[in-house]
Amino acid sequence: MKMAVKYFAETGQPSRTHFIARRGGFHGTTAGALALTGKAAFRHPFEPLLKSDTVSLVSMPNTYRGMLPGETEPQYVARLAKELDDEFRRATGVLVPPAGYLRAVRRICDDHGALLILDEVMCGMGRTGTNYYHAWQAEGADAPPDIQTVAKGVSGGYAPVAMVLASQAVVDGINHASGIWNHGHTFTSHPVSCAAALAVQTVIKRENLVRYAAEMGSLLGAQLRGALGHHPHVGDIRGRGLLWAVEFVADRTTKRPFEPEDGIAARIHAVGMSDPWNIFLYPGTGTADGFKGDHILIAPAYIITTEEVGYIVRQTTGVVCQVLGSIPLL
Secondary structure, three states: OHHHHHHHHHOOOOOOOOEEEEEOOOOOOOHHHHHOOEOHHHHHHHHHHOOHHHEEEEOOOOOOOOOOOOOOHHHHHHHHHHHHHHHHHHHOOOOOOOOOHHHHHHHHHHHOOOOOEEEEOOOOOOOOOOOOOOHHHHHOOOOOOOEEEEOHHHHOOOOOOOEEEEOHHHHHHHHOOOOOOOOOOOOOOOHHHHHHHHHHHHHHHHOOHHHHHHHHHHHHHHHHHHHHOOOOOEEEEEEEOOEEEEEEOOEOOOOEOOOHHHOHHHHHHHHHOOOOOOOOOEEEEOOOOOOOOEEEEEOOOOOOOHHHHHHHHHHHHHHHHHHHOOOOOO
16 A cells, blocks of 8 residues: 555655555455455444545455346446446445456556556465466456565465565656655564575475466365355355355355354354364355355365365365254255
């Protein structure tokens, strides 16, 4: 956020300080990142700290909940793009996106002279199994961001490290003006963390783990859908590469979520951590509207084996059935 504001200030556009983010998105717990977070449950206690008048929210690309009856994916993308374009006009006077979504967003940002910032803290650095490291490259090379954040896959958890990547145009915009980047943290460029990150990236490249993540991810997704796709309380199973989510609903037909007090995601997580399951299923809430809705995330290591994929699916299915009941016979 600071880099974007700094870029516009340095290029003679100091009034361009408005951000457009997506409802249901989560970008961190600091005040600035939380201001861009569209999940009300995360924002609620801290609203007095958030400068909400500089942020607008638009719809998340959610093919499970967002598409209208009879609407095709291209029509849905066009509708989302129009909403974003309209929000740009108001402001001046981003789930697995459907094909074409990022290209549409890139085009609209270009039309309005805005910067495209992508948060790939969770999904970047090979996690989604695209041909390259970045999730946005699933659509090819014609939707690159101007600024991008990455973290979890940088060092694989061996050391705390995160990075902000910027396009040459953004770097030049600052360098050709003041040349000063007045920002920093106590442990910025920490040598041990940087060494860990370099070692992890060396292994990922040497072992061709991005392509391997795509192969194992396809297997994981297929097995999850085969095991849980007919469960009466599983609404959607979605993902790419080695990042998958299972969304739970009270009613599959209407997609009605469970009530927050039911604590479905938390219960599934707690049962998963107990014997005989012993599996970490990352719980998430606010899936439907920011408050209601439950899901779990499954994000195994890049070096997962075929046998381990089967184990994860069996354990996950057992946990879900213990909490939400068995799958009826077809």
